[in-house]
Amino acid sequence: MDGAQLTQQIINGLTLGSLYGLIAIGYTMVYGILRLINFAHGDVLMVGCYIAWFAAVQFGLPWWVALMGSMVLTALLGVIIDQGAYRPLRRAPRISALITAIGVSFLLENLGLVIFGGRPKAFARPEVFNQIYEWGGVRVLSLSIWVPILTAVILAGLLLIIYRTRVGMAMRALSRDMVTVQLMGVDTNRIVAITFALGSALAAAGGVFWAMKYPQINPLMGILPGLKAFVAAVLGGIGNVVGAMIGGLLLGMAEILLVAWLPELAGYRDALAFVLLIGILIFKPTGIIGQELPE
Amino acid sequence: MSRRGWFQPGPLPAANTTRKRDTRLTILGCLAAAAGLYLLEGHADPYIVHMTCIAGLFAVLAVSYNLINGVTGQFSLEPNAFVACGAYVTALLTLSPDEKAASFILEPIIWPLSVISIPLLPALIIAGILTALMAFLMGFPVFRVRGDYLAIVTLGFGEVIRVVANNAQSLTNGPLGLKGIPHLTNLWWAWGLLAVTLFVIVRLVNSSYGRALKAVREDEVAAEAMGINAFWHKMLAFTLSAFFEGVAGGLLAHLITTISPSQFTFMFTFNLLIIIVVGGLGSTTGAVLAALLFTFGGEWLRAVEEPMSLFGLDIPGIPGMRMVFFSLILVGVMLFMRKGLLGRYEFSWRWLFALFRRRPAS
Numbered sequence: 062m063d064g065a066q067l068t069q070q071i072i073n074g075l076t077l078g079s080l081y082g083l084i085a086i087g088y089t090m091v092y093g094i095l096r097l098i099n100f101a102h103g104d105v106l107m108v109g110c111y112i113a114w115f116a117a118v119q120f121g122l123p124w125w126v127a128l129m130g131s132m133v134l135t136a137l138l139g140v141i142i143d144q145g146a147y148r149p150l151r152r153a154p155r156i157s158a159l160i161t162a163i164g165v166s167f168l169l170e171n172l173g174l175v176i177f178g179g180r181p182k183a184f185a186r187p188e189v190f191n192q193i194y195e196w197g198g199v200r201v202l203s204l205s206i207w208v209p210i211l212t213a214v215i216l217a218g219l220l221l222i223i224y225r226t227r228v229g230m231a232m233r234a235l236s237r238d239m240v241t242v243q244l245m246g247v248d249t250n251r252i253v254a255i256t257f258a259l260g261s262a263l264a265a266a267g268g269v270f271w272a273m274k275y276p277q278i279n280p281l282m283g284i285l286p287g288l289k290a291f292v293a294a295v296l297g298g299i300g301n302v303v304g305a306m307i308g309g310l311l312l313g314m315a316e317i318l319l320v321a322w323l324p325e326l327a328g329y330r331d332a333l334a335f336v337l338l339i340g341i342l343i344f345k346p347t348g349i350i351g352q353e354l355p356e
Numbered sequence: 357m358s359r360r361g362w363f364q365p366g367p368l369p370a371a372n373t374t375r376k377r378d379t380r381l382t383i384l385g386c387l388a389a390a391a392g393l394y395l396l397e398g399h400a401d402p403y404i405v406h407m408t409c410i411a412g413l414f415a416v417l418a419v420s421y422n423l424i425n426g427v428t429g430q431f432s433l434e435p436n437a438f439v440a441c442g443a444y445v446t447a448l449l450t451l452s453p454d455e456k457a458a459s460f461i462l463e464p465i466i467w468p469l470s471v472i473s474i475p476l477l478p479a480l481i482i483a484g485i486l487t488a489l490m491a492f493l494m495g496f497p498v499f500r501v502r503g504d505y506l507a508i509v510t511l512g513f514g515e516v517i518r519v520v521a522n523n524a525q526s527l528t529n530g531p532l533g534l535k536g537i538p539h540l541t542n543l544w545w546a547w548g549l550l551a552v553t554l555f556v557i558v559r560l561v562n563s564s565y566g567r568a569l570k571a572v573r574e575d576e577v578a579a580e581a582m583g584i585n586a587f588w589h590k591m592l593a594f595t596l597s598a599f600f601e602g603v604a605g606g607l608l609a610h611l612i613t614t615i616s617p618s619q620f621t622f623m624f625t626f627n628l629l630i631i632i633v634v635g636g637l638g639s640t641t642g643a644v645l646a647a648l649l650f651t652f653g654g655e656w657l658r659a660v661e662e663p664m665s666l667f668g669l670d671i672p673g674i675p676g677m678r679m680v681f682f683s684l685i686l687v688g689v690m691l692f693m694r695k696g697l698l699g700r701y702e703f704s705w706r707w708l709f710a711l712f713r714r715r716p717a718s
Contacts, residue, residue: 096504097504097506098504098507103685106479120369120712122371124711128492146687149691150690150691153694155503155627156503156504157433157690157694159431159504159507160431160690161635161686161687161690162692163626163686164683164686164687164690165628165687167626167679167682167683167686168680168683168684168687170677171676171680172624174389174676174679175674175675175677175680180678263700280529288508288512288515289494289513291508295505295508315507319528328519328522328523329519329520329523331519332514332515332519332520333517334512335509335512335513335516336516338508338512339497339498339509339512339513342497342500342501342505342509343497346501
């Protein structure tokens with residue numbers, strides 16, 4: 062493989078990795094606070110894509126309005142799911158909440174199939190993202206450049222919220238010790254709801270970029286990115302936002318390079334994440350930056 | 357005194373006082389069930405027979421899945437992998453060489469399988485053993501983690517098996533799957549397997565091993581402190597449940613006659629999960645009841661997918677509505693009735709007699 066091709070693959074890996082990272086942040090934030098694998102996260106992403114699709118294609122809104130609208134409405138969906146399905150189970154055994162999450166995930170998928178139909182819908186790329194840049198043999202889609210940049214902006218905003226606001230402080234405290242924080246007078250339900258809102262909004266952003274990258278959407282599209290993003294979150298050390306981003310980038314890079322270097326294994330690409338997951342849990346269960354041990 | 361459910365008749369007599377009577381009643385019950393199956397086979401229409409076979413196989417799957425998830429408390433999500441393994445192994449062993457040569461268009465099948473064709477029973481046993489072996493090897497990495505991590509890792513294994521089935525062309529025929537599998541499964545195979553599964557698993561659960569499994573479920577650290585090797589007990593439950601899931605998968609393949617990787621997605625596991633959660637995690641009786649309820653109830657729910665007219669209002673059929681109902685049922689059970697139908701209660705003849713005896717005034 063020559064330099065130009067390698068550069069191209071690295072840019073592709075960076076793009077895919079940013080998307081995994083954006084989705085993984087939602088998992089890692091919820092897991093950090095509630096110790097719950099929000100199985101429905103990938104399907105929340107799918108709903109976000111459909112909202113953006115309706116806004117952009119049905120109502121003809123510009124892409125950034127569609128993206129913003131989708132993030133807001135998806136955040137609302139995340140809060141509704143938390144309040145409706147997870148909140149009653151806060152004191153129940155953790156496995157009950159996990160089963161409920163699996164149920165919610167299937168509910169969203171099947172409602173999606175019923176409402177939107179099983180046939181994939183084309184998701185047109187906006188003009189800004191559809192240009193092809195070329196420097197010295199390296200050909201890249203403008204989307205592949207923009208996605209890592211926008212991801213970095215979103216991540217910076219999120220870190221600002223987490224480390225520079227009172228809400229963020231409450232979140233960090235909650236992930237340490239929920240009961241004590243409650244005794245200190247923090248409205249934990251509000252903080253958990255905000256966590257779900259932020260995580261879901263990021264999933265919507267990741268989903269919309271995902272839909273632009275592979276320009277079609279269907280009701281089952283969230284499953285695989287969701288599961289892989291979870292692996293990315295574990296890879297980076299669950300509960301850690303920066304770790305989730307790094308885990309996402311590593312996973313995206315690994316997938317792209319696997320296909321680039323060993324094309325005969327391309328079909329096994331979807332298995333790579335899980336093999337990685339098993340490897341991490343055996344050799345370094347805390348992930349790359351994590352301190353917390355899995356149960 | 358705590359409030360009792362309808363199915364809790366109060367204290368039961370000790371098991372050893374009624375053992376003889378109970379054994380006789382169980383044998384009688386089996387004979388009655390066999391007579392029922394005989395009548396069903398002779399007189400019912402093929403569709404009902406087919407559904408009854410499916411129900412029997414799902415009961416086998418639910419009972420064995422419940423062994424690891426409910427009885428041992430290790431929440432895992434891999435049955436689709438085991439069922440796929442069993443189905444593929446059995447089908448590859450029983451298909452005739454000509455059928456295989458005709459099916460494998462893209463890449464010819466690898467050598468020993470291309471000439472082998474053996475009867476169903478040895479094929480099922482080989483499938484069961486291979487699936488159990490897979491579970492055994494899988495257990496070493498998988499049981500290093502617990503709780504929700506276990507769920508995700510086992511789910512990942514299920515996904516890996518599906519990806520392998522899709523890509524290992526010369527072994528599984530890839531996405532095309534296997535066609536023309538002989539229709540060998542009948543009521544006797546399906547319900548016979550259920551009888552064997554129930555016999556083995558109920559005996560296991562009621563033995564000292566079974567109590568050790570429950571101890572691991574309730575508190576792993578305490579169980580270890582009492583001298584129970586939690587790892588090997590989990591392995592025991594996992595391997596045994598994989599064996600039965602593999603055999604049931606083989607019979608399933610010979611009932612529906614075509615298999616492909618797309619049938620063994622996480623959706624399959626999800627269906628089994630609903631069954632054992634609705635039946636009550638940890639209750640074998642609940643698993644059987646819920647499996648029957650799910651299979652026949654699921655067929656009945658097909659009605660909601662057909663167009664109907666209600667009070668003069670025409671409602672178009674909505675395909676896929678069934679799965680929406682199932683998901684709602686799963687969430688609903690978790691939110692409002694976490695113990696499922698039976699909790700952890702089991703059927704026993706002593707219970708049945710106590711139910712009909714006059715309740716002591718308390």
